[in-house]
Amino acid sequence: MGQLSDTTVTTTDLAEQGFFTTRFDSILSWAQKYSLFMYPFVTACCGMEFMAVSSPRFDFSRFGAEAPRFTPRQSDLLWVVGTISQRQAPILKRIYEQMADPKWVLAFGTCAASGGFYDNYATLPGIDKIIQCDIYVPGCPPRPEAVLDGLMLLQDKIQSGDRRPAIVKPRNDPTTDPTLGLVQLRRPSQA
Amino acid sequence: MAQLLIDLVRTKFQDAVVSSYTQHGDETVVVQPSHWMAVGQFLRDDPRCDMAMLVDLTAVDFPDQDPRFEVVAHLLSLNLGHRLRVKAKVGKPDGSGAELDSWADLWGSANWAERECFDLFGVVFRGHPDLRRILLYPEFVGHPLRRDYHAQRTQPLIPYREGINNQKLPPFETNEGMPFGRQSHNEWLSAPEPNDDLD
Numbered sequence: 001m002g003q004l005s006d007t008t009v010t011t012t013d014l015a016e017q018g019f020f021t022t023r024f025d026s027i028l029s030w031a032q033k034y035s036l037f038m039y040p041f042v043t044a045c046c047g048m049e050f051m052a053v054s055s056p057r058f059d060f061s062r063f064g065a066e067a068p069r070f071t072p073r074q075s076d077l078l079w080v081v082g083t084i085s086q087r088q089a090p091i092l093k094r095i096y097e098q099m100a101d102p103k104w105v106l107a108f109g110t111c112a113a114s115g116g117f118y119d120n121y122a123t124l125p126g127i128d129k130i131i132q133c134d135i136y137v138p139g140c141p142p143r144p145e146a147v148l149d150g151l152m153l154l155q156d157k158i159q160s161g162d163r164r165p166a167i168v169k170p171r172n173d174p175t176t177d178p179t180l181g182l183v184q185l186r187r188p189s190q191a
Numbered sequence: 192m193a194q195l196l197i198d199l200v201r202t203k204f205q206d207a208v209v210s211s212y213t214q215h216g217d218e219t220v221v222v223q224p225s226h227w228m229a230v231g232q233f234l235r236d237d238p239r240c241d242m243a244m245l246v247d248l249t250a251v252d253f254p255d256q257d258p259r260f261e262v263v264a265h266l267l268s269l270n271l272g273h274r275l276r277v278k279a280k281v282g283k284p285d286g287s288g289a290e291l292d293s294w295a296d297l298w299g300s301a302n303w304a305e306r307e308c309f310d311l312f313g314v315v316f317r318g319h320p321d322l323r324r325i326l327l328y329p330e331f332v333g334h335p336l337r338r339d340y341h342a343q344r345t346q347p348l349i350p351y352r353e354g355i356n357n358q359k360l361p362p363f364e365t366n367e368g369m370p371f372g373r374q375s376h377n378e379w380l381s382a383p384e385p386n387d388d389l390d
Contacts, residue, residue: 086328086346086348087328087348089347089348090348119342119343120335120342120345121335121340121344121346122326124347125345128352129347129351129352130352131352
């Protein structure tokens, strides 16, 4: 370390001494995206896949998102895992309102994202009808890789401060795999 | 054994048995709603029937028939190993007057099964100790498994967010024909090329 009298240091000197400079919101969002305390709102069969994501084979603790907080007041990320019925909708909204800002919501599975095939009197057609949702992970249930994609996508968005919702896309097109023998139904791109 | 059961019920309740049939090894008796309680009592207590278990109780809606609803009960004898399906037809074509005696005093499992039947079909069980909705919320109007309940009609407990009723939100709308590959934030910002392969 330098002497106390050496007050006219430049950034290059700081780097040599083990410091670096950045913008405050940048380092704040860096801290936020790697410490997403979660509130698991697990209601249905997607919960099995949620357990798979949290267990060692896939392990979302690698992304700093594994610490569960079973009170919404200490949570950053609300995982809505499974079907939300109309009867549960007020409960989910209350949970969301109890979370402190900044807060994010991840819709895990088709049912949470859009109601899925429960197009009837009993089911809420997507949690975005009552609360804001940041990431949609489609799938019935989604594969753990898709969930990790969604988590990384959320981290990207936290880093850049973008609050627009996004949807996780499939990694590759199954119709291009010759071993599956699927017929290409998608129209080829004009671009 | 099976035909024996039907014969037992027929000899005991001669006029009360509307019809009976055997199909694929399942025996069914259709009884008058007025004798519903007596038939249940007989089937449970008679040692030749010994129906100790009410497996399920539900209803079927036939909107163009009179009576409209068909209440179906599945009974099982744990000692003798035989089953019987008991039906009764109730209700006017407009859905009113669908009433039946409750079996909750005979079988404990009838309690919730009858509440569910009341909740979803609106069949009223006389003498039920606690006939409330069991699956839906008290604010719900109507009975959703009736054929005249519109399939898309929902009754939300809390209002939906402003301006998005029955509409899709942006990720489903603008980017629905999605390219494959992991999406990064920068791609999201600048509308990526379709089918760009990140592998």
